[in-house]
Amino acid sequence: MDIFQMGNALAQNTGLRIEHGVSLKKYTSLHIGGPAALFATVHTLPQAQALLSAAHELSLPVLLLGGGTNLLISDEGYEGLAVSLRFAGCAIADDGLSVTVGASVPAAALVDHLVHAGRQGLEFAAGLPGTVGGAIAGNAGCFGSSFGEHLQRATVLDAQGNLLEITDPAWFRFAYRHSRLSEELALIVDATFQLQDGDTAELCQTAQSHCHTRRTKHPGKHIRTAGSYFKNLPPKNPGEWRRPAGALLDQVGAKQLHVGDAAVFEKHANIFINRQNASAKDVLQLEALLQARVYDAFGERLEPEVRFVGRRPHHRR
Ligand SMILES: Cc1cc2nc3c(=O)[nH]c(=O)nc-3n(C[C@H](O)[C@H](O)[C@H](O)COP(=O)(O)OP(=O)(O)OC[C@H]3O[C@@H](n4cnc5c(N)ncnc54)[C@H](O)[C@@H]3O)c2cc1C
Structure with missing residues (x-):
């Protein structure tokens, strides 16, 4: 079956609009990336369930897109099905010191709601870009805390589209900027966080x-x-x-470096920016250059936190 036939099969089995060759640029905050062979947007749990199940039947690889704020997508694009998660009805439901939230809710909006309600725990993530689903998948964190530490339960679809009720957070295998979902496909639908009573003003x-x-x-x-x-x-x-990568990067002159339009941010040596039309190849070259400099200077190997998706270019230097 070719990719067009697969697209037709997905559309027939799910009733969803399946598009071909959609540029993934505008789905990422870096604004980099080629087209997805197949692309769909899901708004409801049944749609997500049907889509994952149909993609599994066709052995199609699936890429889940939340806010796209932690992704570097190959210039060649993605050879499977990219799914933009836009769950509607993902309101925030308070139940005493537990709060349940849909995966598509922006993480910053959740934090805003919680601090105004006097619920303590997730305020470390104030202003964090991206969605709650993405923050759990990557165990996002800052200021000494991370999402996994506060998760109580979650509704998840596995790669076959089976609905799982996860009541033991150990299922996620959270580690620093890592979870089980960094290794295998599973879709977070909603999540419940355990919080404490706090002082709203503080x-x-x-x-x-x-x-x-x-x-x-x-x-x-x-x-x-x-x-x-x-x-x-x-x-x-x-x-x-942990030792900040930015401190080592600063010492090897990172802030002065760029490859094409991929540049290091002038105020923070560990932040890359796309000045205008950077390619993923530019970013990967900048990554390799900085890794080499830090390794030569300090013998330390830097590992990307941003998730690369798709095929790597053959000649990186
Ligand atoms: C200016 C800026 C500052 C940032 N600061 C921080 C920071 O302080 N700390 C930090 O940790 N990160 C930071 N980030 C990175 C990013 O904001 C977080 O990693 C964020 O949690 C990613 O969420 P997202 O919805 O954008 O995920 P995406 O980028 O869309 O996806 C990231 C990963 O999660 C998966 N995913 C997304 N949604 C789901 C879902 N519902 N179910 C299963 N998997 C899913 C994707 O498939 C992908 O593998 C920053 C980014 C920017 C642009």
């Missing part, structure tokens, strides 16, 4: 202070970026903090 102040730090240290909203490019390094000794 929580608002903390959230505002985090947003202020982001505004002063990170690129503005109009700038194309995926945030920190490399993971921070493991601590030297057990119990210590």
Whole structure:
């Protein structure tokens, strides 16, 4: 079966509009990436379930797109089915100290709601770009905390489209900027977080202070970026903090570097920006250049935090 026949089969089995060759650029905050062979948008759980099940039947690889704020998509695009998750009706439901939220809710909107309701726990993520689903999948974090630490339960679809009720967060195998979903396909539909009672004024102040730090240290909203490019390094000794990759990158002159339109942000050595028309190849070359400099200077291997999707170019240098 060729890709057009697969698209027709998906459309017939799901009733969804399946598009061919949709550019993935506008689905990512870096604004980089070629076309998806097949593309669909889902708004409801039954649609997502039908689509995953039909894609599984056809052995089609699936890429889930939340806010696209942690993705670098190959210039050649994606050879499977890209699914933009736009769950409607993903309201935030409060139940005492638990809050259940749809996966497509922006993480920052959830935090805003919680701090104003005097619920403590997720305020570290004030102003975090992207969706709740993406934040759980990548165990997003900052200011010493991460999403996985606060998750209580979740509704998930597995790669076959089976509906799973996850009541043990250990299922997710959370680690630093990592979860089980970094390795295998599964779709988060909604999630419940366990919170504490907090003082609204104090929580608002903390959230505002985090947003202020982001505004002063990170690129503005109009700038194309995926945030920190490399993971921070493991601590030297057990119990210590991770070591910021940005500190090493600064010392090897990262802020002066660019490859084509892929450049290091002038105020933060671990943030890459797309100045205008950077390609994924440019970004990967900048990545390799910085990895080599840091390795030569410090013997440390930097690992990307941004998820690369698709086929890598053959000649990276
Ligand atoms: C300016 C800026 C600052 C940032 N600061 C931080 C920071 O402080 N800390 C941090 O950790 N990250 C940071 N990021 C990265 C990014 O915001 C987070 O990783 C965010 O949580 C990604 O969410 P998303 O919805 O955009 O996910 P996407 O980029 O769309 O997807 C990321 C991964 O999650 C998967 N995914 C998305 N939705 C779902 C779902 N519903 N079910 C299953 N899998 C799903 C995707 O398939 C993909 O593998 C920053 C990014 C920017 C642009």
